[in-house]
Every structure is written in C-alpha cells, then in structure tokens.
Amino acid sequence: MNFYHLSELPEPEVQRLVVRAAALGHGKPAANLGTSALGLFFLAPSLRTSASFQRAAAQLQMQLIQLNGGSVWGLETRDGITMDGEAAEHVKEAAAVLGTYVDVLAVRAFPTRKSLQEDLGDPVMKAFMQHCSVPVINMESTRWHPCQALADRMTLDQIGVPQRGKMVLTWAWHPKPLPHAVPNSTLTMAAQRGMDVVLLHPPGFHLHPDVIQEAEFLAHTNGGNLTVTHDRQTALQNADVVYAKSWGSLDHWTDAAADSQLRQPFRDWCVTPDWLHPKTKFMHCLPVRRNVVVSDAVLDGPASVVVQQAANRLPAQTAILESLLSPVLQK
Amino acid sequence: MNFYHLSELPEPEVQRLVVRAAALGHGKPAANLGTSALGLFFLAPSLRTSASFQRAAAQLQMQLIQLNGGSVWGLETRDGITMDGEAAEHVKEAAAVLGTYVDVLAVRAFPTRKSLQEDLGDPVMKAFMQHCSVPVINMESTRWHPCQALADRMTLDQIGVPQRGKMVLTWAWHPKPLPHAVPNSTLTMAAQRGMDVVLLHPPGFHLHPDVIQEAEFLAHTNGGNLTVTHDRQTALQNADVVYAKSWGSLDHWTDAAADSQLRQPFRDWCVTPDWLHPKTKFMHCLPVRRNVVVSDAVLDGPASVVVQQAANRLPAQTAILESLLSPVLQK
Amino acid sequence: MNFYHLSELPEPEVQRLVVRAAALGHGKPAANLGTSALGLFFLAPSLRTSASFQRAAAQLQMQLIQLNGGSVWGLETRDGITMDGEAAEHVKEAAAVLGTYVDVLAVRAFPTRKSLQEDLGDPVMKAFMQHCSVPVINMESTRWHPCQALADRMTLDQIGVPQRGKMVLTWAWHPKPLPHAVPNSTLTMAAQRGMDVVLLHPPGFHLHPDVIQEAEFLAHTNGGNLTVTHDRQTALQNADVVYAKSWGSLDHWTDAAADSQLRQPFRDWCVTPDWLHPKTKFMHCLPVRRNVVVSDAVLDGPASVVVQQAANRLPAQTAILESLLSPVLQK
Numbered sequence: 001m002n003f004y005h006l007s008e009l010p011e012p013e014v015q016r017l018v019v020r021a022a023a024l025g026h027g028k029p030a031a032n033l034g035t036s037a038l039g040l041f042f043l044a045p046s047l048r049t050s051a052s053f054q055r056a057a058a059q060l061q062m063q064l065i066q067l068n069g070g071s072v073w074g075l076e077t078r079d080g081i082t083m084d085g086e087a088a089e090h091v092k093e094a095a096a097v098l099g100t101y102v103d104v105l106a107v108r109a110f111p112t113r114k115s116l117q118e119d120l121g122d123p124v125m126k127a128f129m130q131h132c133s134v135p136v137i138n139m140e141s142t143r144w145h146p147c148q149a150l151a152d153r154m155t156l157d158q159i160g161v162p163q164r165g166k167m168v169l170t171w172a173w174h175p176k177p178l179p180h181a182v183p184n185s186t187l188t189m190a191a192q193r194g195m196d197v198v199l200l201h202p203p204g205f206h207l208h209p210d211v212i213q214e215a216e217f218l219a220h221t222n223g224g225n226l227t228v229t230h231d232r233q234t235a236l237q238n239a240d241v242v243y244a245k246s247w248g249s250l251d252h253w254t255d256a257a258a259d260s261q262l263r264q265p266f267r268d269w270c271v272t273p274d275w276l277h278p279k280t281k282f283m284h285c286l287p288v289r290r291n292v293v294v295s296d297a298v299l300d301g302p303a304s305v306v307v308q309q310a311a312n313r314l315p316a317q318t319a320i321l322e323s324l325l326s327p328v329l330q331k
Numbered sequence: 332m333n334f335y336h337l338s339e340l341p342e343p344e345v346q347r348l349v350v351r352a353a354a355l356g357h358g359k360p361a362a363n364l365g366t367s368a369l370g371l372f373f374l375a376p377s378l379r380t381s382a383s384f385q386r387a388a389a390q391l392q393m394q395l396i397q398l399n400g401g402s403v404w405g406l407e408t409r410d411g412i413t414m415d416g417e418a419a420e421h422v423k424e425a426a427a428v429l430g431t432y433v434d435v436l437a438v439r440a441f442p443t444r445k446s447l448q449e450d451l452g453d454p455v456m457k458a459f460m461q462h463c464s465v466p467v468i469n470m471e472s473t474r475w476h477p478c479q480a481l482a483d484r485m486t487l488d489q490i491g492v493p494q495r496g497k498m499v500l501t502w503a504w505h506p507k508p509l510p511h512a513v514p515n516s517t518l519t520m521a522a523q524r525g526m527d528v529v530l531l532h533p534p535g536f537h538l539h540p541d542v543i544q545e546a547e548f549l550a551h552t553n554g555g556n557l558t559v560t561h562d563r564q565t566a567l568q569n570a571d572v573v574y575a576k577s578w579g580s581l582d583h584w585t586d587a588a589a590d591s592q593l594r595q596p597f598r599d600w601c602v603t604p605d606w607l608h609p610k611t612k613f614m615h616c617l618p619v620r621r622n623v624v625v626s627d628a629v630l631d632g633p634a635s636v637v638v639q640q641a642a643n644r645l646p647a648q649t650a651i652l653e654s655l656l657s658p659v660l661q662k
Numbered sequence: 663m664n665f666y667h668l669s670e671l672p673e674p675e676v677q678r679l680v681v682r683a684a685a686l687g688h689g690k691p692a693a694n695l696g697t698s699a700l701g702l703f704f705l706a707p708s709l710r711t712s713a714s715f716q717r718a719a720a721q722l723q724m725q726l727i728q729l730n731g732g733s734v735w736g737l738e739t740r741d742g743i744t745m746d747g748e749a750a751e752h753v754k755e756a757a758a759v760l761g762t763y764v765d766v767l768a769v770r771a772f773p774t775r776k777s778l779q780e781d782l783g784d785p786v787m788k789a790f791m792q793h794c795s796v797p798v799i800n801m802e803s804t805r806w807h808p809c810q811a812l813a814d815r816m817t818l819d820q821i822g823v824p825q826r827g828k829m830v831l832t833w834a835w836h837p838k839p840l841p842h843a844v845p846n847s848t849l850t851m852a853a854q855r856g857m858d859v860v861l862l863h864p865p866g867f868h869l870h871p872d873v874i875q876e877a878e879f880l881a882h883t884n885g886g887n888l889t890v891t892h893d894r895q896t897a898l899q900n901a902d903v904v905y906a907k908s909w910g911s912l913d914h915w916t917d918a919a920a921d922s923q924l925r926q927p928f929r930d931w932c933v934t935p936d937w938l939h940p941k942t943k944f945m946h947c948l949p950v951r952r953n954v955v956v957s958d959a960v961l962d963g964p965a966s967v968v969v970q971q972a973a974n975r976l977p978a979q980t981a982i983l984e985s986l987l988s989p990v991l992q993k
Binding site for chain 2: 051052290291
C-alpha cells in the first residue's frame with residue numbers, strides 16, 4: 001500500500017487521517033514505530049517537506065535514512081533503454097535496493113519537462129512504487145502532492161471553513177513555469193471535501209482534463225461543485241478561501257520561452273488585499289514569491305494562514321506514517 | 332532568547348557556560364533533552380560546526396532536523412521586495428515555518444559581499460531571530476561566530492593562559508577575502524576575558540570601528556587592554572597566544588580584485604616559528620591553509636592547539652543547547 | 663585498528679565476519695553501541711553505502727554524524743604543500759578533528775585521476791587512517807572497497823557457490839573510465855575464499871600487477887587458483903558466477919580520450935544471456951548501466967543476484983561496526 005494521491009483514498013479514510021492528524025497536532029502522542037525505518041529520497045529541493053518528515057520520524061522514534069539527488073547517482077527511469085548517457089543507475093535497482101534497507105520510502109521527484117507525455121506518466125514515482133517492496137510515500141511527484149493536500153484539508157477544518165464553503169484556487173503570475181502537482185492535489189482535495197470549488201486562471205493555463213474530470217467526479221460524489229473560469233471578479237465573490245498557486249502552461253510544457261510569452265500579460269495576477277473579502281482566508285503551499293504571487297499586505301495580514309498550513313505538514317505526515325506502518329491505530 | 336553574540340552575555344553567564352562546557356568535556360553527562368528538536372540550517376559550508384552540533388544533539392538525546400542551502404529554495408531577506416529574481420522563498424516564511432518544527436534553530440549564513448552596509452546588518456541571522464518563534468543559535472553569521480568564541484575561551488583556560496595574559500590576534504595572508512565573524516568574535520571574547528589583547532594587521536585590514544569600540548569597552552570593563560598595531564615585532568613580544576586569522580578589507584568589500592591587490596605585498600604574513608616565543612601557543616579556528624596562513628612547522632609543533640580548539644566545540648555547543656533549552660541546569 | 667582492505671584480515675577473521683553478518687541478516691539482534699558515534703564522510707556519490715550505513719548505525723543504536731563533500735571545505739592531502747589553490751582545509755586537521763567527535767569514522771574518496779602514482783597511494787584514505795585517532799572504515803577508496811567485498815562473499819555463500827567454485831570477474835564496456843576499487847576487492851576476496859578465479863578483460867585493461875600478485879598469493883594460500891585471460895569463451899566455461907564490472911585502463915589513467923579510444927572496439931563486452939550457463943549466477947556491485955554493462959534479460963532474469971548483494975551490505979557493515987567497536991562479540 002502506497003500513499004500516492006490523497007483522492008485515491010475513500011472519503012472515510014481521508015477523514016480518519018484528518019482526525020488523527022488533528023489529534024497529533026493537539027499533542028496526542030505519536031505511535032512508537034521504533035524498529036521501523038523511514039527512507040527520505042529527495043530528487044528535488046525541499047524545506048518544509050524534509051524538515052517535517054525528519055521531525056515526524058523522530059516523534060515516531062523511527063530510524064531515519066536520508067538521501068538526496070545531489071549525492072547519489074543520476075537515475076534512469078525508462079524501460080529497455082541503453083544507458084550510455086548521464087544516468088548511472090536505473091530506478092529498478094535503486095528502488096529494489098532501498099526497499100531492502102527501509103520499511104517505508106518517501107520520494108520527491110519533479111517533472112523534467114523533456115516531454116509532456118512522459119511527465120504525465122509520473123515516471124519516477126510510478127517506478128519506485130512498482131519496484132520497491134515497501135510502501136512508497138509521494139513527497140511531490142509530477143502529478144500530485146498528497147502530503148500537502150492532507151495538511152491543507154486539516155487547515156480548512158481548523159480555520160472553520162464549512163464543508164460546503166467556497167474555495168477559489170487561483171493561478172498567479174511567476175517568473176517560471178511551475179509544476180502542476182499542488183494545483184492538481186488542491187483541486188481534488190477541495191472537491192472531495194464537498195466544497196464549492198472555483199478554478200480561476202487566465203486563458204492558456206488550464207489544468208489537465210483528467211484532473212478536471214476527477215475533481216468533477218469527486219465534487220459530484222461528495223455534494224460539492226466545480227466551476228472553471230477566467231473571470232476573476234465573479235470567481236472571488238463570497239470566497240471563504242483564496243488558494244493561490246502558479247503553474248506552467250500544458251500547451252508549452254517543453255518550451256519555457258513560449259510559456260513566458262503566454263503569461264507576460266498576466267503579471268497583475270498577484271493576490272492583493274482587494275481580491276479578498278473581510279472573511280476570506282488566504283492559502284498557499286509555500287515557498288511563495290512575495291509581491292509576485294501575493295502581496296506583503298496579504299501575507300503579513302490576518303487573512304493569511306500559510307504558516308499554519310506548513311505547520312500542519314508535521315501532524316499530517318505523522319498520521320500518514322502511522323497509517324502505513326501501524327494501520328490498526330487509525331481504525 | 333537567542334545565542335547570537337557571546338559578548339552580549341554578561342560575564343558571569345559566559346563563565347557559567349565555560350564551567351559547564353569544561354565539565355561536559357570531562358565526561359559529565361549531558362542533560363536529556365529527548366523531547367526537544369534541534370534544527371541545523373547551513374547556508375554555507377561546514378565541517379566542525381556541522382559534525383559537532385550533530386554529536387551534541389545525539390549526546391543530549393535531541394531530535395535532529397538538518398537542512399542545507401544546496402537542497403532548499405533560494406532565500407530572500409530584504410523587506411518589501413518584488414521576488415521575481417532567483418530567490419523562491421522569503422526568510423520570513425522559512426523562519427516562521429521552521430519554528431513550528433523545532434525547539435531551537437541553529438543557522439549559518441555568510442556575507443554575500445554585494446554591499447558592505449547590507450552585510451554589516453547581518454540580514455539573514457537577524458531575520459531568523461526576528462521571524463522564528465524559537466531560540467536561534469548563530470553558527471556563524473556575517474558579524475559573529477559565538478560558538479567558536481566560547482570554545483576558544485574554554486581552550487584558553489585549559490592551556491593555562493592567565494586571565495590577564497597576552498593574546499595577539501593577527502591577520503594572515505590568504506588568497507581570498509574572508510569574512511570578519513571570527514576575528515570580531517575572537518577580539519571581543521579575549522577583551523571580555525580581561526586579557527591584554529593586541530590586534531595586529533597590515534594597513535588597510537582594520538576591523539570595523541564598532542567592533543573595536545565594543546572590544547575596548549569590554550576590555551575596560553573587565554580589567555583588560557586593547558592595542559591595535561601594524562608593528563609585528565613589538566606586537567609579538569611576550570605573547571601567551573598568537574591567534575591567526577585572515578580577513579578581507581572593509582575598504583574593498585565588494586571588489587575582490589582591489590582587495591587582492593591591497594594584500595599582495597603581505598604574503599609574508601604567514602605565522603612561522605620565529606613569530607613565537609617558546610611559551611607562545613598558536614590558535615586558529617580552522618580550516619587553515621597550511622604554509623599560507625601558518626607554516627607546517629608551527630601547526631605540527633607543540634605550540635599548536637588548533638585541534639583542541641575544535642574538539643572544544645562539542646562541549647561548548649552542548650552547554651549552549653542546555654542553556655537555551657534547560658536553563659535551570661546552568662544555574 | 664582500521665577496516666581498509668578485506669584481505670588484510672586473516673582468513674578466520676573474515677569467516678567470523680561472514681558468519682556474524684549472516685546471523686544479523688537472519689534477524690539476530692545487533693549489539694547496542696548506543697554511546698558510540700559513527701561518522702560518515704562522503705567525498706563521492708553514494709546510494710547503497712550511505713543508506714545501508716545509516717540503517718546499520720540505527721540498528722546498533724549508534725549516534726550518527728554525517729558529512730559530505732558538497733557541504734564541507736575542499737580537502738588537501740599532499741604533505742608540505744603551500745595551500746594557495748582551491749583546497750581550504752588539509753586532511754591532517756580534518757581527520758584529527760573528526761576523530762575527536764566520533765568513535766569510528768567511515769570515509770569514501772574516489773581517485774582524482776590527476777596522477778596514477780598519486781592515486782595508487784590511496785592518499786585520502788591513508789591520510790585519514792594516519793591522522794585520525796579512531797578506527798577508520800574504508801567506504802571505497804582509490805584501491806579497495808572492502809564493505810562490498812564482505813557483502814559479496816556473504817552472497818556467494820548464500821547462493822550456494824562452493825568454496826572452490828569458479829568465478830569469472832569480467833571487464834565490461836562503459837562510457838567512462840571507472841575506478842579499480844571494486845575489481846581489486848572482488849579479485850582478492852574470491853582468491854582468499856579459495857575459488858577458481860578467472861580475470862577476463864580485453865587487452866589494455868589489466869588490473870595493477872600488485873593486485874594480481876596479492877590475489878595469486880591469496881589463492882595459493884587458500885587452495886584456490888587465479889587465471890588471467892582475454893579469451894572470453896574459454897573463461898566463461900562452467901562458471902558458477904560471472905561478476906561484471908567496468909574499469910579504466912591503467913595505461914591512460916589521466917587521459918580519458920585515450921582510454922575512450924582504447925575501449926571503443928569492446929562495446930560488445932556487455933553481459934548477455936549467452937554468456938551464462940543455466941547454473942551461472944550474475945553479480946555486480948551496482949550502480950549498473952543497463953544494456954551497456956549487462957542486458958535487461960540478464961538483470962531481470964533468475965541469474966541475477968545484484969539486489970541480494972546490495973541487501974547484504976547492511977548486515978555486513980553492521981558486523982564490521984560491531985567488530986571495531988565491540989570486538990568481543992565477534993569472538
């Protein structure tokens with residue numbers, strides 16, 4: 001059993017994780033998983049995820065094994081390839097071997113942007129899940145960031161957003177074309193929660209149709225609603241939460257210059273106080289570029305809950321580790 | 332309460348830390364801080380500091396969270412800036428978030444040399460202290476290296492240098508313009524100890540007037556004395572300790588070529604045996620360039636206590652962690 | 663006492679390590695070395711070695727101190743040199759200082775290929791052993807990879823290869839000239855085990871005469887045999903094990919282009935199923951380049967034991983740590 005995508009879990013299971021995470025956040029002691037080992041394998045940068053998983057392991061008294069991309073061999077993920085290029089190791093061996101050293105392996109791997117088709121297949125994470133004999137946790141892949149989604153769902157409860165409350169997930173300007181994992185996971189998380197979800201972005205910056213379709217299904221199943229729009233003013237009306245995030249255009253996935261030109265007119269997609277009603281909360285997964293994605297006034301004001309979101313990563317991930325290694329605790 | 336600059340502490344508090352560090356060094360068991368977590372955040376290279384803090388945490392049974400600059404997002408420290416450059420994260424968020432994961436956060440950040448004014452403000456360390464909700468330990472900032480200073484003070488006691496003994500802090504040649512944190516902290520530490528302190532350097536390589544003024548005040552308060560001179564021969568007479576260190580010129584802070592030219596005539600500022608009396612001990616914070624800053628003959632001879640200084644980092648930092656997290660122990 | 667080269671140990675001692683490692687592999691509890699600290703210092707990339715040593719330390723309840731080349735100062739190893747180049751720290755200081763922080767220090771350092779003579783002297787590992795006051799473990803040096811050799815010897819027993827069985831250590835094509843540590847250690851390990859060892863490589867890719875001589879002596883002493891040949895067909899007859907590994911030419915150690923030209927005709931030195939008899943097992947130390955060093959068909963088929971070799975690194979290294987820190991356990 002892996003933890004790959006939050007919305008793969010049935011809703012009662014997600015709720016159980018949120019309840020357990022909240023209890024841990026309130027000081028309930030974590031399980032003692034002292035004979036088990038957690039492997040953290042970062043093929044991309046991290047601050048919150050790395051720090052919070054290290055602390056989660058410590059609180060669970062787990063043994064910790066850490067590797068990062070800068071100090072291991074380059075990894076190949078394609079099947080059947082003749083490895084005479086840069087990559088010195090195939091993920092088949094890396095995953096199989098690490099599975100003999102640890103009891104659960106958490107992996108982060110970002111898109112390479114060499115091919116949209118390839119990135120949509122989530123090759124590194126899929127390969128680790130296929131070739132590793134122990135549970136794999138997705139610490140952000142090309143497609144999903146389920147740990148963030150769980151922490152965010154916990155945060156929505158904490159700040160009193162009603163189950164059917166309105167969340168606007170809005171695109172924001174950014175100098176670089178960023179991955180889709182966070183918007184994908186935020187959209188499906190909010191839809192599964194049964195919220196009134198509005199996806200707001202300028203033309204050309206849609207999310208993948210498969211993700212939209214999944215979010216629509218989740219919303220429908222759980223009593224919520226999904227709207228996709230370019231109309232900022234209507235979208236923001238009566239929002240309980242504005243969740244900002246930048247992402248790249250799927251139409252120019254391998255062409256950063258074309259993406260840059262496409263987004264050039266949308267530099268004003270920076271969340272400023274006038275985007276928010278007095279009751280609206282502001283969310284972002286961090287790291288965030290100040291006065292680019294969101295203004296100082298919003299981030300430093302009472303609307304922002306971004307630090308609370310990040311703080312919730314710790315109990316959320318502790319609950320995930322417990323559920324994989326000591327599942328009876330969650331029942 | 333932070334541990335930013337050793338000489339900010341009242342003298343009795345420094346003495347208490349030295350006594351506790353010495354006891355720990357003699358095998359006294361460290362406190363059990365097993366429910367607390369230490370975060371180590373290195374934005375610059377480290378060997379001694381990283382290794383000794385890792386061991387200190389282990390001896391204190393602390394949980395350990397480690398991050399380094401190479402595997403996190405680029406950090407912005409300026410207020411009010413539009414973050415459309417390289418930095419993807421503001422220290423405001425990084426500090427606030429890390430403060431939710433750990434109980435004490437130790438940070439290393441070297442000067443960027445883009446602006447002397449900016450570096451004098453110690454922007455990264457100050458920002459962490461301002462925005463982090465838990466105590467911050469300075470593992471070497473633009474201005475100070477208090478962990479080194481505490482270990483060095485402990486070493487002075489161990490090697491029997493009298494309180495009013497003579498320490499010569501001498502500039503040495505080096506191919507690069509190095510930061511001022513160590514000379515600043517060494518000078519103020521020795522002055523606060525009440526020593527006869529001589530600061531020796533060639534023209535153009537003065538320390539900052541604020542540091543000199545603070546050292547003069549500390550010397551005056553504690554019965555010591557401070558002399559600044561370019562005259563090597565007089566300076567070295569009857570020295571109990573010669574502490575060598577290279578540093579860059581404040582007059583050419585952002586211009587490495589001009590600094591290089593200014594130091595070019597001073598290549599003979601390399602400590603050789605003739606600099607030392609039979610009783611003189613040689614100190615350096617390490618890493619040290621052999622036969623550039625100091626000759627093999629000195630470093631491999633009986634005068635050198637550089638390894639002892641480095642070894643003292645472990646009990647010194649263990650005492651610092653205890654004092655921040657379990658202050659009653661120190662009283 | 664260091665762990666530098668497996669075949670330095672008398673055969674009964676090697677057998678004792680293998681027996682202990684096998685017991686640990688079968689779930690026998692490891693010793694509690696909870697007051698001791700292990701330092702891991704990687705000056706070159708690692709996946710298996712780093713992960714398995716981290717886990718070994720955890721299972722032994724050891725304190726763990728980790729450093730890697732990317733986040734420390736550049737190291738100088740030459741004696742008497744004027745350090746005005748890139749290296750900021752001499753290994754003399756680094757080794758002496760780390761010896762004050764840990765109880766056993768494990769080091770990885772690959773050849774620099776600036777000079778064959780220098781690399782043959784194994785300068786970094788030798789310097790650490792000379793200047794460090796605690797036992798040093800070789801995690802792969804210019805000359806030897808003893809942890810791999812011990813795990814491999816354990817694997818040979820597990821897969822039922824008779825003591826006098828036939829092992830072919832074969833060169834394989836690879837785009838880069840790789841170090842000799844693994845072939846050197848594999849050859850001497852198999853010879854010391856008393857096997858019928860065949861070293862197979864194309865002209866120009868011999869191992870160093872000193873290694874051949876040592877392997878011949880070990881084979882002779884322990885009832886085995888060593889043959890060196892370019893004749894692939896004869897070599898592979900009746901092999902119990904084919905151990906593949908690529909390495910660079912000693913004749914062009916500092917000239918990658920000349921090495922590349924020399925190996926150019928040997929691109930067909932890739933182990934394919936027709937190299938193996940039905941009973942032949944395939945071994946490799948990993949990482950391995952698929953369809954370059956060995957074909958998918960071999961690696962994914964029943965002959966391959968490469969993951970088992972890697973898995974054995976954990977109990978092998980646990981036994982090594984026990985033998986250095988708690989030697990009575992091994993007796």
